[in-house]
Amino acid sequence: MSAASRGGRCVVLPVEGREVRLTHPDRLLWPREGITKAQLVEYYLQVAPLMLPHLVDRPLVLTRYPQGIEGPSFYQKQAPHPRPAWVRTCPIAHEQRVVDYVVADSPATLAWLGNLAAVELHPWMSTVADPEHPDLLVIDLDPDPPSGFEESRRVALWLRPALEALGLQAVPKLSGATGVHVCIPLVPRHPYAVTSRVAAVIGQVLADLRPDLVTAERLVRRRQGRVYVDPYQNLRGKTVVGPYSPRPMPGAPVSVPVTWEELQHVCPSDFTVANWSRWLPGRRDPLIEARRRPQSLEPLLRRGLVEARPERA
Known part of the structure; x- marks a missing residue:
């Protein structure tokens, strides 16, 4: 500088x-x-x-x-x-x-x-030109201790083929803490009420299939060490931390989009404000690339979420 x-x-x-x-x-x-x-x-x-x-x-x-x-x-x-x-x-x-x-x-x-x-x-998950219609849906995986990043990773990797079965391609992003954000780029056609509802239904399906690992329970005291799927960050005016934003946590970790292959072996401490010179040069962003190919929720809405459920992990 x-x-x-x-x-x-x-x-x-x-x-x-x-x-x-x-x-x-x-x-x-x-x-x-x-x-x-x-x-x-x-x-x-x-x-x-x-x-x-x-x-x-x-x-x-x-x-x-x-x-x-x-x-x-x-x-x-x-x-x-x-x-x-x-x-x-x-x-x-x-x-x-x-x-x-x-x-x-x-x-x-x-x-x-x-x-x-x-x-x-x-x-925001929408732009200033069209603030009412998000172009991103985020499945926010938030583990309740003693669950942590490993459990979030496990749920995210399980979620990928489930989303693909629903016709949706997603990109994982490390939250920079212990969670994972599964990001789905969208055509900005539906209001937040719809995208948040889709996230809520996906979360409930996951919780129904793996109640030992996943919960859709809003009350923290009822999560019992499971990974909470939080749909409410998809509401209007709500947000998740942006790509490459630092986090106010020990080690100065950063929220970074990764490929599904990377997700299998990386950890939050691999990406920090202090070590950017190791991971940043030449890095390609899978979420930028995915946002060039936004997807429509129309086929999913016509089909009905309850018709296609993921396999058990």
Whole structure:
């Protein structure tokens, strides 16, 4: 990272013809790992070619950690003030108010977000041009301890042929924690009420077939160490953490799309803010490629989800 000027605890960072002010660059965001705000910004700039295709033209929700991941945090939908004139925003109407969301469409905006200590970036599953019709459905696999990543991996690998039997191709994404997001690119034709219902029915079918391993139970106390299939992140205004977003967890893991072959052997610690130089160079993104071939839910809806159930794991 090069700086045009340094003054006290502020760096002016040139990014593709724009100037990004980086305040307190040495502030530790992951104290145990020694990862600073400047290193987070550097990561965002390096990952931008893969990250931006998942963020461009989408309302963005931020999770900010101004004092680092061990300090207070807050969830932010309204675009922060003040902000540079070149930071794009979009207004989205909600029941009680209109929210002006950030739209991350450039490396400079990612750097600016890094300076805000926006550790997690959560894009909507629909675009600003058509916010009511998602172009992504996510089967969110969230293990309840003592279940963990291995159980999430097992459920995801079992789910793949089940989805293919329903005519759907999916891409797995490590959540960066212990979960897996099974991502299904869609033609943006149906409202969130439909996509969330599809996710809920899939989750219930999985839970019915493997109640020892999977649950659709919303109450945490009733999950009993199983993998929860959470359909509710597919509702309007809800999100899952975006591709390549860091997570505010020990080790600074990153949520990364992987191939089904990779899913069989990778683990969350393989992809972190600290080790990006090992996994990022030359990496191809299977989710970007899959989003070029969006799928329709029409055949599935006409057929009826209950007609095709996956085999037992």
